[in-house]
Amino acid sequence: MPRTKTWNFYDYGTYHIVKNDYRQNNGVQYYFTGDGSIATGWQSINNDLVYFDGSTYHKVIALSDLGSNLSSTQKYFFESVIPGAIAGWHEYGVIPSITIAQAIIESGWGQSYLSTAAHNLFGIKGTYNGNSITLPTQEYNGYQYVTIYAAFRAYDNNSESIQDHGAFLKYNSRYNNLLGDSNYVSVANKIRLDGYATDPAYSTSLISMVQTYGLNILDALQ
Structure with a gap:
């Protein structure tokens, strides 16, 4: 099962915790799940499966990238x-x-x-x-x-x-x-x-x- 960390990201404009959305830092994409936790492993996002590295938490690849x-x-x-x-x-x-x-x-x-x-x-x-x-x-x-x-x-x-x-x-x-x-x-x-x-x-x-x-x-x- 995909794992999530308890780290949260607060939107600079609204100061709300980002949920079910991507954020980018230094050209790297991260995803925050429904409870605001940073995602790792495979995640189902917008009818696609996306893999996030378990150590760095950044987006690695989506299955749609392969065809x-x-x-x-x-x-x-x-x-x-x-x-x-x-x-x-x-x-x-x-x-x-x-x-x-x-x-x-x-x-x-x-x-x-x-x-x-x-x-x-x-x-x-x-x-x-x-x-x-x-x-x-x-x-x-x-x-x-x-x-x-x-x-x-x-x-x-x-x-x-x-x-x-x-x-x-x-x-x-x-x-x-x-x-x-x-x-x-x-x-x-x-x-x-x-x-x-x-x-x-x-x-x-x-x-x-x-x-x-x-x-x-x-x-x-x-």
Whole structure:
């Protein structure tokens, strides 16, 4: 559930507490809820869902910023992954646009069997807290795609998957070159060359996904 702080904003003209309205300070927008508290997390505002940072309280993004014709599945997916992707940028140095683009591609907007059965949004192999699920998968061996069976990490929820994705990249030394890089094109190329995926078109797919939905708006967050 969205959290609110007890901080209030008084209108300079009326001296009344601002409620259900935005106010701007130094070019940053904040929102004050019906009881006058400053908003954090997701808020439903004027038929749109808007996300406010839990630490700085400023407006981060509205779902409408990502497209005017999003399906209900896409809206739900963005709502479920954006907060974790932002947290991963702060904690692990992995830019949100690539985290989200990977999650979309790897999980098919959260609809793949792996994501519905094991909450594994990124196709990360191995085990998580001793839990895994074994499934067939296509791998490119340098000449052609072949089917193999592999163990994939299993999570209790999508939030665990988002968190583990950032940790996976940070604590595997081969991905050190992309940590803190805020250029999504650069990160997309690095992550494939570092061996995350065998598909030679993986970088192109990530870049296309970021550009289609304007996900790089999230990469400006510090």
